[in-house]
Amino acid sequence: MEVIESGVGPMIQSLDMNAFREWNRQKxxxxxxxxMSEAEAVSRFVHxxxxxxxxLYGTVRCPMSLVNExxxxxxxxLRIAGQGVFELDMLLAAHLVKALDITYIGLEVYGVSECLxxxxxxxxxxxxxxxxxxxxxxxxxxxxxxxxxxxxxxxxGSDTLKYSAAxxxxxxxxxDPIALLPxxxxxxxxxxxxRSDKYGNAQIDGISGFAAxxxxxxxxxxxxxEEIVDTEFIRQQPDRTIIPYYLVDGVVEAxxxxxxxxxxxxxxxxxxxxxxxxxxxxxxxxxxxxxxKYIYGVKDHREYLDFxxxxxxxxxxxxxxxx
Amino acid sequence: xxxxxxxxxxPNELLICTASRLMSDHTTAFxxxxxxxxxxxxxxxxxxxxxxxVFEFGGAGALLxxxxxxxxxxxxxxRAVSATGICDIMETAQRGFIEYGFLGxxxxxxxxxxxxxxxxxxxxxxxxxxxSGGGNDVGxxxxxxxxxxxxxxxxxxxxxxxxxxxxxxxxPGAREKAGLPPGTGPFRVVTxxxxxxxxxxxxxxxxxxTQPDIPVEQVVENTGFELIIxxxxxxxxxxxxxxxxxxxxxxxxxRYYI
Numbered sequence: 001m002e003v004i005e006s007g008v009g010p011m012i013q014s015l016d017m018n019a020f021r022e023w024n025r026q027k028x029x030x031x032x033x034x035x036m037s038e039a040e041a042v043s044r045f046v047h048x049x050x051x052x053x054x055x056l057y058g059t060v061r062c063p064m065s066l067v068n069e070x071x072x073x074x075x076x077x078l079r080i081a082g083q084g085v086f087e088l089d090m091l092l093a094a095h096l097v098k099a100l101d102i103t104y105i106g107l108e109v110y111g112v113s114e115c116l117x118x119x120x121x122x123x124x125x126x127x128x129x130x131x132x133x134x135x136x137x138x139x140x141x142x143x144x145x146x147x148x149x150x151x152x153x154x155x156x157g158s159d160t161l162k163y164s165a166a167x168x169x170x171x172x173x174x175x176d177p178i179a180l181l182p183x184x185x186x187x188x189x190x191x192x193x194x195r196s197d198k199y200g201n202a203q204i205d206g207i208s209g210f211a212a213x214x215x216x217x218x219x220x221x222x223x224x225x226e227e228i229v230d231t232e233f234i235r236q237q238p239d240r241t242i243i244p245y246y247l248v249d250g251v252v253e254a255x256x257x258x259x260x261x262x263x264x265x266x267x268x269x270x271x272x273x274x275x276x277x278x279x280x281x282x283x284x285x286x287x288x289x290x291x292x293k294y295i296y297g298v299k300d301h302r303e304y305l306d307f308x309x310x311x312x313x314x315x316x317x318x319x320x321x322x323x
Numbered sequence: 324x325x326x327x328x329x330x331x332x333x334p335n336e337l338l339i340c341t342a343s344r345l346m347s348d349h350t351t352a353f354x355x356x357x358x359x360x361x362x363x364x365x366x367x368x369x370x371x372x373x374x375x376x377v378f379e380f381g382g383a384g385a386l387l388x389x390x391x392x393x394x395x396x397x398x399x400x401x402r403a404v405s406a407t408g409i410c411d412i413m414e415t416a417q418r419g420f421i422e423y424g425f426l427g428x429x430x431x432x433x434x435x436x437x438x439x440x441x442x443x444x445x446x447x448x449x450x451x452x453x454x455s456g457g458g459n460d461v462g463x464x465x466x467x468x469x470x471x472x473x474x475x476x477x478x479x480x481x482x483x484x485x486x487x488x489x490x491x492x493x494x495p496g497a498r499e500k501a502g503l504p505p506g507t508g509p510f511r512v513v514t515x516x517x518x519x520x521x522x523x524x525x526x527x528x529x530x531x532x533t534q535p536d537i538p539v540e541q542v543v544e545n546t547g548f549e550l551i552i553x554x555x556x557x558x559x560x561x562x563x564x565x566x567x568x569x570x571x572x573x574x575x576x577x578r579y580y581i
Contacts, residue, residue, distance in 0.1 A: 056380065056395055057380075057395060058393065058395075059392070059393050059395075059396065060380070060393055060395035060396055061395075082454075083456070085393075102454045103454050103455055103456055104453045104454045104455065104456030104457075105453055105454065106452075106453030106454075106456075108356045108392065108393050108394070109356055109357065109392050109393070109579060109580075112450075112452060112453055113453065116451055116453070117450065117451050120448065120451035121448060121449075121450070121451055123447075128451070130440055130454055130455060130487075131455070132455045132456075132457070132458070132459035132460045132463075133379060133409070133413075133455065133456050133457040133458075133459075133460060134409065134410075134413035134417075134457065134459075134460040135455075135459070135460075137409050137410055137413070138410070138413075141410055152417070153417055153463060153464065153502065153503065153504060154413075154417070154459055154460045154463050154464070155459055155463070156463065156489070156501045156502045156503050157486075157489040157492050157497065157498060157501030157502070157503055158459055158486045158487065158488065158489045159440070159445075159485045159486040159487065160440070160455050160459050160486070160487055160488075163445055163485075168502065176502050177500075177501060177502030178502055179502070206381075206397065206400060206406050207380050207381030207382055207395060207399070207400055207406045207407065207408060208381060208406075208407065208408040209380045209381060209395060209408050209409060210380075210408060210409050210410065211408070212408065213408075213410060262396055262397060264396075264397040264400075265397070268397075269392070269393075269396065271392075
């Protein structure tokens with residue numbers, strides 16, 4: 001296959017499919033209780049310098065309690081797959097990010113991420129490699145399939161491809177140019193779900209984003225769940241299980257784990273809290289004050305929820321029958 | 324902004340109404356955050372009740388009774404026909420199922436190439452923007468992409484700092500040569516001043532219609548490259564009282580955008 005173009009961007013995570021197979025072979029397959037606190041999960045499974053990914057994103061079914069714990073423990077020099085909003089803003093705000101495979105980091109309706117701007121424009125994020133949104137997800141999908149790359153028709157002809165680590169080849173079947181995306185294997189994946197049993201059999205309601213692909217592309221996987229359910233509940237509707245237990249290393253019970261983001265059918269996004277972050281994140285000093293108040297200043301997720309307050313949280317919940 | 328005998332409206336309302344009128348019924352549209360969402364919601368309530376809205380993180384066929392504030396939130400699959408994930412949606416676009424795609428950007432060039440990545444040098448950016456997101460994918464796979472932007476000389480420039488999303492690249496045949504699907508590319512550019520298309524042969528941006536009360540000269544003055552001006556240029560109708568009332572009272576009651 002003739003290589004027509006090679007993106008000039010570096011691979012910020014190494015790619016070894018055989019090592020990934022070996023890793024997956026030795027992962028425990030027994031049904032063991034994996035419940036633990038955020039503090040234990042982050043301290044055991046996230047290390048300085050790790051390559052991590054979060055799912056879904058920002059204000060939607062996002063593992064905020066786990067991200068906040070990473071900030072609290074100050075895991076540094078992280079490399080990150082970046083489709084994110086508030087979750088990646090927190091890691092950037094805390095100066096924990098060294099390199100990014102980035103597709104989108106911004107505040108959606110509220111505009112650009114000032115944290116991203118400060119970290120990248122100052123050079124504190126040392127390496128930024130751009131991809132498209134489908135591009136990053138298909139990289140997870142390649143890893144999930146256990147193959148080193150996937151051929152796709154995104155990114156062709158653009159600077160997005162030119163500065164990435166993708167390649168363009170002549171398709172051996174059709175003769176047309178096609179982009180090859182390298183598989184992306186995460187050191188740690190963080191996914192928040194609606195429910196899981198104690199072993200990590202996890203179910204998601206509503207859209208599934210890229211949970212299935214990212215879970216299977218992760219060497220270590222931490223699940224946080226709104227609710228821990230009995231395994232019998234899972235066994236009664238196994239078709240709903242998006243992440244089977246053998247992929248999972250830690251299970252964290254985290255009600256309102258996506259706050260200030262939403263959890264579909266359970267609670268809505270907390271617009272007031274989101275706006276207070278949007279305002280705070282504009283300047284470095286107010287950013288640090290926000291982290292102090294809501295992350296460093298509270299011991300754990302339970303204390304965070306107490307601090308936000310029962311009334312504010314209950315106001316976000318869907319009333320029975322409303323949906 | 325006003326026209327004689329019309330309800331006053333603001334520039335965002337004009338953009339939304341203009342974009343909304345471009346959406347046909349019984350077809351598919353890939354919708355991003357912001358003005359495209361409002362335009363799609365308005366189209367569903369005006370002339371396109373069967374418009375199938377597709378959102379990148381998995382929602383397809385939602386009825387936009389409530390305005391989503393994010394492309395993955397619950398309203399993107401409210402009363403939808405399916406709720407899957409990003410791979411399904413992007414692969415559906417890659418297979419040629421999605422007619423319209425909507426895009427915005429910080430910079431656009433005469434060929435409709437868009438920049439949402441950096442202002443300045445890539446390795447030492449003056450401004451680091453959010454990045455492609457689904458933009459590159461929408462611009463690569465949807466049949467007809469519609470660019471929605473504010474128009475001025477800083478945004479409409481001869482050469483963008485970074486091609487995040489491909490338009491017609493360097494001109495006729497360039498998309499196909501790069502391996503992008505034949506028959507795709509930018510269709511319209513909707514701004515506060517005008518609606519533009521692309522010349523069928525040169526693939527350069529061409530004025531089609533001015534917004535109400537905007538002279539052609541004002542469009543030219545606010546374009547940082549040579550815009551093709553055909554002999555006949557249409558004038559858009561002002562947003563109607565009905566469009567404005569649906570927009571204000573149903574689509575964006577809480578005034579997030581308008």
